[in-house]
Amino acid sequence: MTANHQPDVRDLLDALPAVTEADLRALHDRLADSSDAQGVLDVAYRTLDTPVGTLLLAATEKGLIRVAYGTEGHDKVLKILAERISPRILHAPRRLDVAAREIDEYFAGQRRGFDLPLDFSLSTGFRRLVLSHLPDIAYGHTASYASVAAVAGSPRAVRAVGTACATNPLPVVVPCHRVIRSDGSLGAYLGGPAAKQALLELEAAA
Amino acid sequence: MTAKQPFEAVVAEHGGTVLRVCRAVLGAGDADDAWSETFLAALKAYPALPGDANVEAWLVTIAHRKAIDITRAARRHAVPVADIPECPAGQRADGRDLDLAAALAALPRKQRETVAYHYLAGLPYADVADVIGGTADAARRSAADGIASLRTTYRAPQSRKGEAR
Numbered sequence: 001m002t003a004n005h006q007p008d009v010r011d012l013l014d015a016l017p018a019v020t021e022a023d024l025r026a027l028h029d030r031l032a033d034s035s036d037a038q039g040v041l042d043v044a045y046r047t048l049d050t051p052v053g054t055l056l057l058a059a060t061e062k063g064l065i066r067v068a069y070g071t072e073g074h075d076k077v078l079k080i081l082a083e084r085i086s087p088r089i090l091h092a093p094r095r096l097d098v099a100a101r102e103i104d105e106y107f108a109g110q111r112r113g114f115d116l117p118l119d120f121s122l123s124t125g126f127r128r129l130v131l132s133h134l135p136d137i138a139y140g141h142t143a144s145y146a147s148v149a150a151v152a153g154s155p156r157a158v159r160a161v162g163t164a165c166a167t168n169p170l171p172v173v174v175p176c177h178r179v180i181r182s183d184g185s186l187g188a189y190l191g192g193p194a195a196k197q198a199l200l201e202l203e204a205a206a
Numbered sequence: 207m208t209a210k211q212p213f214e215a216v217v218a219e220h221g222g223t224v225l226r227v228c229r230a231v232l233g234a235g236d237a238d239d240a241w242s243e244t245f246l247a248a249l250k251a252y253p254a255l256p257g258d259a260n261v262e263a264w265l266v267t268i269a270h271r272k273a274i275d276i277t278r279a280a281r282r283h284a285v286p287v288a289d290i291p292e293c294p295a296g297q298r299a300d301g302r303d304l305d306l307a308a309a310l311a312a313l314p315r316k317q318r319e320t321v322a323y324h325y326l327a328g329l330p331y332a333d334v335a336d337v338i339g340g341t342a343d344a345a346r347r348s349a350a351d352g353i354a355s356l357r358t359t360y361r362a363p364q365s366r367k368g369e370a371r
Contacts, residue, residue: 009325009353010325012306012353012356012357012360013306013321013325013326015306015360016226016229016230016306016307016310017229017234017307019222019225019226019229023225024221024222024225027221027225027238027241027242027245028217028221030242031217031242031245031246031249034242034246035246035249038246040246040249040250041249043212045214078212078214079209079211079212081212082209082210082211082212083209083210086253087210087211087212087213087252087253088213088249088250088252088253089212089213089214090212090213090214090217090249091214
């Protein structure tokens with residue numbers, strides 16, 4: 001005996017005032033604010049339109065934890081965050097205000113470095129070590145996978161540097177796009193080769 | 207055990223139903239607070255919820271408790287005022303909606319709860335009984351009484367046509 005067996009009752013109750021999108025949006029925003037204020041919003045996220053497509057930005061209370069290209073599948077990225085960090089995840093743009101502003105400035109050619117707290121929880125071991133060295137490559141410059149391996153103290157780990165870049169949870173902000181092949185070709189990029197090229201051209205022009 | 211979805215997906219999937227339930231049980235005035243407290247409590251408890259749990263029944267259970275809390279708090283802080291009609295009919299073009307909300311508000315509490323949890327949230331009567339206490343049969347009777355009462359106090363506009371009133 002389920003509700004579906006009584007469609008006439010459903011019809012009757014359909015005459016109740018409708019719940020509108022605006023009602024739910026207002027309640028959702030209130031939930032985002034109150035959960036953040038109470039310290040129970042483990043991951044806040046928003047999207048940001050940029051010249052290289054719509055980016056997903058996600059932050060814990062510690063800092064920015066994930067920047068994701070559309071090609072990675074934003075829903076998939078959020079599901080992985082739910083599994084690996086916490087399922088307490090809400091669309092809550094306010095926590096990403098500063099990150100979004102700095103990324104906007106970067107794409108406008110007005111910013112050369114990021115001044116953001118970062119949460120590297122998604123990256124461990126050698127990969128994390130590699131990522132920690134990437135901001136040393138100056139804006140507008142590039143370095144080879146081999147030279148990054150050398151700087152990270154494992155000159156033979158060129159492939160592992162490639163993997164670290166390919167799995168960088170914070171592309172754009174942690175500049176894995178500045179790591180290219182020794183022969184000068186761009187190499188792979190998690191946002192696609194066109195995005196890598198666009199970022200390097202942006203930095204060369206500014 | 208299925209992987210847990212981001213809580214955002216829970217809000218997107220169930221937010222509308224829970225708001226309808228809160229409105230039906232408490233009226234539009236307190237429904238927003240009940241919704242907010244329900245989802246805040248749910249967010250806190252979400253990591254511990256088993257992956258195969260019935261999320262809708264879980265949310266309705268929380269909403270039921272929050273609605274009771276809100277009603278108790280309102281009773282404690284109640285200031286007697288002259289009777290004000292909850293829904294001044296005729297102020298909106300679509301007056302019939304207000305008529306049904308008012309008819310629902312006039313039902314006894316348990317009837318409002320059983321109608322909301324069964325017909326709006328779609329819970330089977332056994333689950334409704336788990337939420338409010340008592341037996342599934344008692345929940346079924348209460349909802350049936352509520353619907354019967356609604357049919358006598360509220361007439362849909364179609365059936366009103368051609369009637370001399």
